[in-house]
Amino acid sequence: xxxxxxxxxxxxxxxxxxxxxxxxxxxxxxxxxxxxxxxxxxxxxxxxxxxxxxxxxxxxxxxxxxxxxxxxxxxxxxxxxxxxxxxxxxxxxxxxxxxxxxxxxxxxxxxxxxxxxxxxxxxxxxxxxxxxxxxxxxxxxxxxxxxxxxxxxxxxxxxxxxxxxxxxxxxxxxxxxxxxxxxxxxxxxxxxxxxxxxxxxxxxxxxxxxxxxxxxxxxxxxxxxxxxxxxxxxxxxxxxxxxxxxxxxxxxxxxxxxxxxxxxxxxxxxxxxxxxxxxxxxxxxxx
Amino acid sequence: xxxxxxxxxxxxxxxxxxxxxxxxxxxxxxxxxxxxxxxxxxxxxxxxxxxxxxxxxxxxxxxxxxxxxxxxxxxxxxxxxxxxxxxxxxxxxxxxxxxxxxxxxxxxxxxxxxxxxxxxxxxxxxxxxxxxxxxxxxxxxxxxxxxxxxxxxxxxxxxxxxxxxxxxxxxxxxxxxxxxxxxxxxxxxxxxxxxxxxxxxxxxxxxxxxxxxxxxxxxxxxxxxxxxxxxxxxxxxxxxxxxxxxxxxxxxxxxxxxxxxxxxxxxxxxxxxxxxxxxxxxxxxxxxxxxxxxxx
Numbered sequence: 001x002x003x004x005x006x007x008x009x010x011x012x013x014x015x016x017x018x019x020x021x022x023x024x025x026x027x028x029x030x031x032x033x034x035x036x037x038x039x040x041x042x043x044x045x046x047x048x049x050x051x052x053x054x055x056x057x058x059x060x061x062x063x064x065x066x067x068x069x070x071x072x073x074x075x076x077x078x079x080x081x082x083x084x085x086x087x088x089x090x091x092x093x094x095x096x097x098x099x100x101x102x103x104x105x106x107x108x109x110x111x112x113x114x115x116x117x118x119x120x121x122x123x124x125x126x127x128x129x130x131x132x133x134x135x136x137x138x139x140x141x142x143x144x145x146x147x148x149x150x151x152x153x154x155x156x157x158x159x160x161x162x163x164x165x166x167x168x169x170x171x172x173x174x175x176x177x178x179x180x181x182x183x184x185x186x187x188x189x190x191x192x193x194x195x196x197x198x199x200x201x202x203x204x205x206x207x208x209x210x211x212x213x214x215x216x217x218x219x220x221x222x223x224x225x226x227x228x229x230x231x232x233x234x235x236x237x238x239x240x241x242x243x244x245x246x247x248x249x250x251x252x253x254x255x256x257x258x259x260x261x262x263x264x265x266x267x268x269x270x271x272x273x274x275x276x277x278x279x280x281x282x283x284x285x286x287x
Numbered sequence: 288x289x290x291x292x293x294x295x296x297x298x299x300x301x302x303x304x305x306x307x308x309x310x311x312x313x314x315x316x317x318x319x320x321x322x323x324x325x326x327x328x329x330x331x332x333x334x335x336x337x338x339x340x341x342x343x344x345x346x347x348x349x350x351x352x353x354x355x356x357x358x359x360x361x362x363x364x365x366x367x368x369x370x371x372x373x374x375x376x377x378x379x380x381x382x383x384x385x386x387x388x389x390x391x392x393x394x395x396x397x398x399x400x401x402x403x404x405x406x407x408x409x410x411x412x413x414x415x416x417x418x419x420x421x422x423x424x425x426x427x428x429x430x431x432x433x434x435x436x437x438x439x440x441x442x443x444x445x446x447x448x449x450x451x452x453x454x455x456x457x458x459x460x461x462x463x464x465x466x467x468x469x470x471x472x473x474x475x476x477x478x479x480x481x482x483x484x485x486x487x488x489x490x491x492x493x494x495x496x497x498x499x500x501x502x503x504x505x506x507x508x509x510x511x512x513x514x515x516x517x518x519x520x521x522x523x524x525x526x527x528x529x530x531x532x533x534x535x536x537x538x539x540x541x542x543x544x545x546x547x548x549x550x551x552x553x554x555x556x557x558x559x560x561x562x563x564x565x566x567x568x569x570x571x572x573x574x575x576x577x578x579x580x581x582x583x
Contacts, residue, residue, distance in 0.1 A: 020388065041412045136542045252415050255415065
């Protein structure tokens with residue numbers, strides 16, 4: 001029996017199984033490299049300092065101890081405060097910034113008025129400004145205004161809208177069908193009601209994506225909070241973790257308990273909204 | 288007539304009303320700070336006393352400072368270590384993920400995990416991994432290596448962490464790009480006798496060029512601003528000038544450790560101009576390519 005001349009030899013079943021095994025081997029190797037630092041740092045946070053210095057860093061914690069976490073939440077470190085500050089900061093920025101961005105994006109996408117395009121291009125141009133360039137003048141401005149080391153200092157610079165969010169929302173709002181908006185206008189809706197009842201419901205996917213991007217980037221922000229706050233009152237999680245590490249250098253069980261606390265909330269959110277988040281990474285570059 | 292003009296006026300008023308909050312925010316906290324940075328870069332300023340006019344002295348002192356050139360060199364070395372590695376690894380992973388074998392979604396979630404975490408916090412976790420005593424890596428290899436205080440190992444170690452963080456993100460980007468490559472062109476090449484390697488280099492890679500370009504441009508721009516990972520892992524060290532003292536870290540220490548805010552601003556303005564030039568070049572190239580593709 002002649003072999004089928006159109007079937008390439010390289011697609012033989014043995015080779016296909018071989019290449020499948022090879023692909024899984026590489027993917028699993030990659031996954032191990034990614035996951036190992038997470039899992040082993042979580043484990044280290046569950047060890048006592050004595051256990052940590054007497055056993056290998058690779059060994060499982062036995063017995064598991066919560067002492068590091070109790071110490072973190074105790075009066076010396078009071079890690080409740082950085083968690084509360086970070087949550088407050090993130091929520092306030094999310095709600096206000098997203099609202100302001102939605103208003104601006106609607107104006108850019110669906111209204112025509114003189115000056116609109118120039119302002120839009122100016123907004124886009126600000127996306128090229130590196131954060132480290134505005135840090136020094138912002139520090140000077142907030143110090144001069146007497147706002148250093150306050151909650152306002154944490155939220156104000158990004159509160160009133162993000163050029164990036166406005167850009168993404170505008171692209172999406174342009175796709176809202178004109179008929180939908182016209183129908184609402186005929187029913188007597190003003191601009192804000194059109195936004196609330198037509199544009200926002202229609203744009204749920206992009207708003208969800210932006211919610212994720214905003215939460216992640218502000219939860220993780222470090223440079224500005226580092227510069228503009230000092231002491232424990234308004235320290236966010238990243239700042240508190242960095243300070244703990246420099247103060248207790250070498251006390252890795254305590255420090256790894258802190259990094260676990262700082263990482264876990266976002267990881268949980270990530271696992272819940274994984275499909276949404278993975279997709280938004282490839283949509284928007286995520287910054 | 289008056290009615291139409293009235294409506295146009297109303298639209299303008301509504302438009303600016305909707306833009307008002309973001310114009311205040313972006314004006315006050317992005318545009319004015321840039322102007323202040325440019326102004327301060329011509330001043331002598333230590334935060335405590337008010338800024339004093341100095342002329343171009345800060346720029347001269349920045350450009351003749353060997354430590355600043357050292358920082359540019361370190362940043363370039365970091366970029367050269369990180370970008371090619373993460374791009375090649377990311378592309379490789381994307382090709383494997385694009386086979387859509389069972390379990391692929393789980394791998395996608397795992398590979399993107401570091402990208403959503405705070406670089407600062409991950410930097411601290413990796414400082415432990417690299418720690419000489421009690422660190423994870425030395426426990427695995429069984430010898431004591433001073434990873435982060437060794438002059439030749441510190442920068443590769445920091446670069447490795449950046450690659451570890453960003454490769455999954457690059458892979459997701461390429462995965463999106465790969466899904467846009469038409470299957471029939473690849474199949475046609477196979478029927479013509481091209482091998483898998485030939486199809487990949489001659490068909491897939493050229494079609495992925497826009498993705499490659501975007502990934503390279505954005506990651507080069509962000510690698511010139513790297514700060515948190517360096518701050519957490521090495522604090523710019525070891526040595527003086529520090530082996531991992533990247534530009535953003537130099538600006539930070541000029542401003543907030545040496546309190547020379549004028550010189551810090553001058554360097555930050557130079558960095559901004561460099562990055563703007565890079566971004567504009569990228570845009571111009573992108574535009575040209577797109578019109579070229581449409582014309583065909």
